[in-house]
Amino acid sequence: MVITENSTQTLNRFILLGLADMQLLQALCALIFIIIYVLTLSGNSLLIMVVSINSQLQTPMYFFLINLSIIDIGFSSSIVPKLVIITLAQDKSVSPLECAVQIFFSLGFGGTECIILAMMAYDRFIAICKPLHYSRIMNKGVCIYMAAGSWIFAFISSAVHVVFTFQLPFCKSHEVDHFFCEIPPLLRLSCQDPWMNEVALYISAGIIAMCSFMLTLISYIHIISTILSIRSTDGRRKAFSTCTSHLTVISIYYSTILFMYLRPHSTYYSKMDKTISIIYTVVTPMLNPIIYSMRNKDVKIAVKKKLVI
Secondary structure (H helix, E strand, O other): OOOOHHHHHHHOOEEEOOOOOOHHHHHHHHHHHHHHHHHHHHHHHHHHHHHHHOHHHOOHHHHHHHHHHHHHHHHHHHHHHHHHHHHHOOOOEEOHHHHHHHHHHHHHHHHHHHHHHHHHHHHHHHHHHOHHHHHHHOOHHHHHHHHHHHHHHHHHHHHHHHHHHOOOOOOOOOEEOOOOOOHHHHHOOOOOOOHHHHHHHHHHHHHHHHHHHHHHHHHHHHHHHHHHOOOOHHHHHHHHHHHHHHHHHHHHHHHHHHHHHOOOOOOOOHHHHHHHHHHHHHHHHHHHHHHHHHOOHHHHHHHHHHHHO
């Protein structure tokens, strides 16, 4: 059998199978993703702008919200544009370098979001449980160090996983049954046992996702205990209202992330995994500014003022 130049190039590239086979469904999916992406960019950019120019919103909570919006823009941008191209184009192949870059940024942004969500829970814990010490504990310098540490640690972890993953020989197949490059689907293509990669994923997920989740859980145990001790019904309602948005987002985000990364790669269900991946890579970045901020009275007032001006 003679291998042509084109076939050699194909063997050196991964083929993303995408979401749908029918052209009509592909066009519909692409349109939906474009709309979601535009809403994601618009909502998060508006939040960043409003918080940045409004002096009343210069607090630790909104500082972390800005970080979260930057993460959502980056996370969505690392996935959706390429997803739309892959969905519409006849050539659905990507080079190993493109795949590695996509994994690096998506995994880095995802890890940073886990830690930032934990930082936000800790911020609410200090605000509700230790209000007299809030300004001392959550000062500007501490917030900057916490945010910077989250970014640095998550992207170093991401770089390590990318290096480990692309040292594997991919000889079973070059067809990735997914709509973007992600580590679990790639591990199934390796003709070498990827147990070391799985162990590294479990360790990373344990350090980043589980530790962040436990910090969030412990913070909310103390928060709920403090709220229940408040005698005034209005006081309890007001205190809890500052946490409901955060609880909603972490419930969606952590449940999908833990399902994808804390289970054996043998327990794989293609359609279910794709659906779950869409939730945390495409839908959640669009919902975050709505859930977190558009229900927030201070942000809504600030947005109205800027729109009127």
